[in-house]
Amino acid sequence: MSDAPVGPLGPDHGYGPDIDHVLLTTEQIDDKIRELADRIAVDYAGREVLLVGVLKGAVLFMSDFARALQLPTQMEFMAVSSYGSATSSSGIVRILKDLDRDITGKHVLVLEDIIDSGLTLSWLLKNLGSRGPESLEVCALLRKPDAVKVDVPVKYVGFEIPNEFVVGYGLDYAERYRDLPYIATLKPEVYSS
């Protein structure tokens, strides 16, 4: 057994001192993923779904969601970046890794960790839509309604959250905190150090 300190919400990989407040616990996230997966299993019954995970933020969500979804799925990943190490979007989306295969005729379900300004997803949907999928929908774990700059049609949303920068469960600040098992905000001094 490890001797690492355990925070009030369980193991926090030692990030505890940087955390300001917890928005969503591991249990709330797990329950929501099961709820989304149940709904999507009904909507896609009899169809084969191609999950497209948006790296890197959606990697934990993709992994838990694919296991919860009681349907055969295939997985592809695309890596895009618009934030770098900043806390607001540059508005410029860059493809860092494209899909490995053609999605023509497929039922594509994009999995995103968060919709903040909506710029990444708006760009991504145009890009994927031009490749001829049979259907194209989005399932996002988080959305910040007060931050949206571009309206994007999103069929499945886990949680609406306040307009604060959050980390954990795949979401990073300067590449840190993705491995935190819950979603939280950081103390202001973390940004100034």
Ligand SMILES: O=P(O)(O)OC[C@H]1O[C@H](OP(=O)(O)OP(=O)(O)O)[C@H](O)[C@@H]1O
């Ligand atoms: O709605 P938006 O304002 O466009 O923000 C959402 C996007 O920003 C984050 O990605 P980021 O660019 O930080 O890359 P990462 O997933 O590798 O951290 C997040 O994972 C979403 O993909």
Ligand code: HPA
């Ligand atoms: O609140 C956020 N946290 C981490 N990454 C993000 N990318 C867009 N919004 C966020």
Ligand SMILES: [Mg+2]
């Ligand atoms: Mg990021």
